[in-house]
Amino acid sequence: MMVDWVDSLLMPSSMPDMPDSRNWFAPPPAHRLRRFVASRRDGPFIHLGDRKLINFASNDYLGLSFHPAVCMGAQGALAESVGSGASRLVSGDDPMLHRLELKLAAWKGYQACLIIGSGMLANLGLLQALADRFTHTFSDKLNHASLVDGVRLSGSQSHRFAHLDSEQLEQQLLKHPARNRIIVSDGVFSMDGDCADVTQLLQLAEAHDTLLLIDDAHGTGAVGKSGKGLSDIAGIAGHARLIEVGTFGKAFGSYGAFILGTTELIEGLKQRQRTMIYSTALPVALIAAAETALAIIQKGEVVNLLHHRLEYFKQAAAELDFMPSNTPIQPLIIGSDEKAMKIASTLADNGFFVPAIRPPTVPKGTARLRFTITAAHTEEQLHALIQCLRTIL
Numbered sequence: 001m002m003v004d005w006v007d008s009l010l011m012p013s014s015m016p017d018m019p020d021s022r023n024w025f026a027p028p029p030a031h032r033l034r035r036f037v038a039s040r041r042d043g044p045f046i047h048l049g050d051r052k053l054i055n056f057a058s059n060d061y062l063g064l065s066f067h068p069a070v071c072m073g074a075q076g077a078l079a080e081s082v083g084s085g086a087s088r089l090v091s092g093d094d095p096m097l098h099r100l101e102l103k104l105a106a107w108k109g110y111q112a113c114l115i116i117g118s119g120m121l122a123n124l125g126l127l128q129a130l131a132d133r134f135t136h137t138f139s140d141k142l143n144h145a146s147l148v149d150g151v152r153l154s155g156s157q158s159h160r161f162a163h164l165d166s167e168q169l170e171q172q173l174l175k176h177p178a179r180n181r182i183i184v185s186d187g188v189f190s191m192d193g194d195c196a197d198v199t200q201l202l203q204l205a206e207a208h209d210t211l212l213l214i215d216d217a218h219g220t221g222a223v224g225k226s227g228k229g230l231s232d233i234a235g236i237a238g239h240a241r242l243i244e245v246g247t248f249g250k251a252f253g254s255y256g257a258f259i260l261g262t263t264e265l266i267e268g269l270k271q272r273q274r275t276m277i278y279s280t281a282l283p284v285a286l287i288a289a290a291e292t293a294l295a296i297i298q299k300g301e302v303v304n305l306l307h308h309r310l311e312y313f314k315q316a317a318a319e320l321d322f323m324p325s326n327t328p329i330q331p332l333i334i335g336s337d338e339k340a341m342k343i344a345s346t347l348a349d350n351g352f353f354v355p356a357i358r359p360p361t362v363p364k365g366t367a368r369l370r371f372t373i374t375a376a377h378t379e380e381q382l383h384a385l386i387q388c389l390r391t392i393l
């Protein structure tokens with residue numbers, strides 16, 4: 001009797017009515033399977049197994065993740081502690097956070113700033129704090145998953161407009177009047193490299209009495225002459241209806257995120273934003289890295305260099321069919337998943353790491369190669385990449 005019982009515990013449970021962690025998930029179809037490939041970054045290169053490739057798959061647009069001053073900034077802070085030990089409200093509220101918040105707000109032209117663990121946490125928590133079931137949210141259909149999930153978690157009444165379609169957005173605003181409404185959009189779109197017309201979105205927000213949330217994770221540090229992103233180019237930074245999100249994980253070269261807005265908004269978030277209240281504060285090493293990165297960005301040279309490299313790439317690739325994009329994200333639509341995978345693999349055989357982005361990350365039939373150009377790439381590397389691509393295509 002005893003032996004039977006032990007045997008039954010050891011038996012693989014494959015019966016559908018007895019799920020355990022081994023059969024909980026249905027296996028994804030082969031073409032949807034996400035694979036983690038161990039890789040080690042090395043400046044603008046990436047080691048994949050025994051291959052060293054030039055990395056065109058990083059959001060480290062300014063090469064600051066391996067900039068000696070940024071690394072030294074982090075190392076200095078690391079000499080004292082690694083983790084922050086608690087959430088900001090308990091004992092993790094290091095004065096360095098406040099200093100950097102003041103600097104970021106002044107740089108971007110807002111009254112106040114709140115630093116938070118990551119862009120995902122910023123967007124989830126922000127939407128959950130701002131919106132409830134009486135709120136209507138109006139989102140671009142190609143928004144980043146963190147905004148999509150933030151809207152879902154908020155329980156708000158969600159409306160989605162076709163990508164960049166402000167006419168459809170206006171129709172929806174006219175159709176759904178409510179006291180609390182928020183237009184939600186990426187600034188630079190991460191898979192297409194195109195940009196929201198933030199001026200027009202703000203005009204709609206004004207005309208229809210709504211808030212506007214712009215997540216400019218990819219624009220911050222990379223777009224605009226001074227790297228201040230789309231709101232600066234449009235001259236709308238600091239507007240009382242505008243809330244902006246930026247991250248440290250891309251052009252700043254490290255990890256973390258920040259929210260910008262009016263003093264009252266940021267004070268309100270400190271009371272309500274659960275992803276800040278109930279999550280461990282950003283470690284000081286990352287705050288120090290972000291502060292050093294900001295100082296480097298403010299000097300302007302590295303942002304300039306990125307723009308030169310981007311211009312060089314766009315000219316060299318002029319006769320190839322890249323999507324129109326003035327940002328470091330340069331996608332080339334291939335169409336079929338298999339073909340995109342094959343070209344990515346041939347590029348890798350020739351020393352270039354370029355990811356094939358496939359559905360469900362992008363719409364069906366629009367599998368693409370997503371090239372990211374950074375200040376750390378040399379003109380020779382960009383030239384070699386285009387030559388190779390021409391031959392393959």
Ligand SMILES: Cc1ncc(COP(=O)(O)O)c(C=O)c1O
Binds near residue numbers: 119123144247248
């Ligand atoms: C537009 C956008 N927002 C937010 C995020 C999430 O930021 P983080 O990686 O800091 O969580 C990303 C990350 O890819 C992004 O592309």
